[in-house]
Amino acid sequence: MNDILRQGRAWMPVLKSAALFVLALPLVISAAVALFNGEVSRLALIGAGLASLWGAGALVWRALVAEARYYLGQRLDPPAVPLKLASAALTALGAGLAAASGDNGLVNAAVVGAIAAAGHVLFYGRDLKPRRVDVPSVAGVDRDAVVTQLKQAYGRLQGIEAAARNIAVPEFGDRLERIIDVGRRILAEIERDPRDASRARRFLNVYLDSAERVTTEYARTHRQVRSRPLEQNFRQLLIDMENTFEDQHRKLLESDVLSLDVEIEVLNARLKREGVN
Amino acid sequence: MLGLLLLTVSISVASCQALFHGHLLPPMPAMESIEHQ
Numbered sequence: 001m002n003d004i005l006r007q008g009r010a011w012m013p014v015l016k017s018a019a020l021f022v023l024a025l026p027l028v029i030s031a032a033v034a035l036f037n038g039e040v041s042r043l044a045l046i047g048a049g050l051a052s053l054w055g056a057g058a059l060v061w062r063a064l065v066a067e068a069r070y071y072l073g074q075r076l077d078p079p080a081v082p083l084k085l086a087s088a089a090l091t092a093l094g095a096g097l098a099a100a101s102g103d104n105g106l107v108n109a110a111v112v113g114a115i116a117a118a119g120h121v122l123f124y125g126r127d128l129k130p131r132r133v134d135v136p137s138v139a140g141v142d143r144d145a146v147v148t149q150l151k152q153a154y155g156r157l158q159g160i161e162a163a164a165r166n167i168a169v170p171e172f173g174d175r176l177e178r179i180i181d182v183g184r185r186i187l188a189e190i191e192r193d194p195r196d197a198s199r200a201r202r203f204l205n206v207y208l209d210s211a212e213r214v215t216t217e218y219a220r221t222h223r224q225v226r227s228r229p230l231e232q233n234f235r236q237l238l239i240d241m242e243n244t245f246e247d248q249h250r251k252l253l254e255s256d257v258l259s260l261d262v263e264i265e266v267l268n269a270r271l272k273r274e275g276v277n
Numbered sequence: 278m279l280g281l282l283l284l285t286v287s288i289s290v291a292s293c294q295a296l297f298h299g300h301l302l303p304p305m306p307a308m309e310s311i312e313h314q
Contacts, residue, residue: 023285026292033296046295053288091284095291102294112294116287122280 014064016124020057020091024050027098034101045101052094059087060124067128072162076151078128084120085127092117135194146194149204150187157183159212166219169231175238176215182245183208189252196252203248211241 027050034043063083069075096113100106133150137143157180164176186203190196197204218234 019281019284023288024292026289027295030292030295042295049291049295095287098288098291098295102291102298104294108294112287112291115283116291119280119283119285119287123284124280 011065011068014061014068017057017061017064019123020053020060020087024053024057024094027053030098030101042101045097049094049096049098049101052090052097056087056090056094056120059083059090060120063087063127064124070128070155070158072159074155074159076148076155077130080130082127084124087124088117088120091120133191135191138194141194141197143194146190146197149197150191153183153187153204153208156208156212157187160215163212163215163219167215167222169222172234172238175235175242179211179238179242179245182242182249183211186245186249186252189249189256193256196255199255200248200252203245207241207244207248 027046031043031046031050034046060083063079066075066079066083070078092113095116096109099112100109102108131151131154133147133154135143135146135150160176160183161180164173164180167173167176186200190200190204214234214237218230222230222234
């Protein structure tokens with residue numbers, strides 16, 4: 001039951017898409033009246049307006065579903081097509097066409113359409129921009145595989161973040177925030193030097209996945225049972241997790257220093273050999 | 278909430294104009310026709 005509630009909370013914004021379907025309903029009556037009076041051109045304008053508004057509703061529904069999945073870490077990227085922008089344009093068109101059927105002129109229709117578009121942007125927000133994962137090409141490293149790993153890892157961090165919002169204990173929220181911060185620093189390090197992906201294999205494939213699963217599970221169960229031993233276990237787990245993440249980050253930095261040392265040594269030897277030093 | 282308000286107002290205005298031939302409310306009957314009745 002609680003799981004259903006938790007899912008419900010995560011998907012709540014999707015319900016906002018119903019507004020466009022409901023608000024357009026009076027146009028059905030207008031269309032019926034126009035049909036009854038035999039006003040063909042008016043009926044065409046109202047019908048087109050209604051179709052545009054419901055089309056806008058369908059688009060924004062898809063956009064909000066995709067965003068919910070993206071925020072929960074269930075998909076790697078937000079939609080590539082700006083669905084909300086298209087929905088806002090259709091909303092403006094729909095409201096404008098419906099207003100135009102009243103024979104009040106184009107300016108009136110344009111003003112009504114513009115207000116509807118502004119309302120759409122304020123109510124539903126803008127399209128999410130896909131995360132840019134810039135990984136340089138390095139010999140011997142499968143760049144595409146690293147990009148996919150990084151996107152999955154960012155998704156898992158987002159999943160942890162979403163679960164953390166459902167945990168009411170402030171201390172755990174702070175700890176998870178620090179863990180997410182270190183996680184982001186590790187991923188940024190891998191993004192900068194994709195050779196780190198193989199060094200951080202366990203972090204990418206095991207630690208992050210476990211961290212996300214445990215946090216989500218705790219966020220689900222602590223609403224049902226508030227037991228001290230469970231809290232203490234989770235606290236200890238978070239401490240271990242934080243230390244592991246910090247260790248991983250430090251190791252990546254140290255390996256960078258080590259490889260820089262090696263490169264300097266090689267350069268020194270070369271300069272000596274060529275008689276510059 | 279301002280967004281929802283703007284959406285509601287604009288689509289409602291458009292719907293009313295579509296329903297009442299450009300008016301926001303049904304046109305009132307002229308005084309003469311009331312007196313005639």
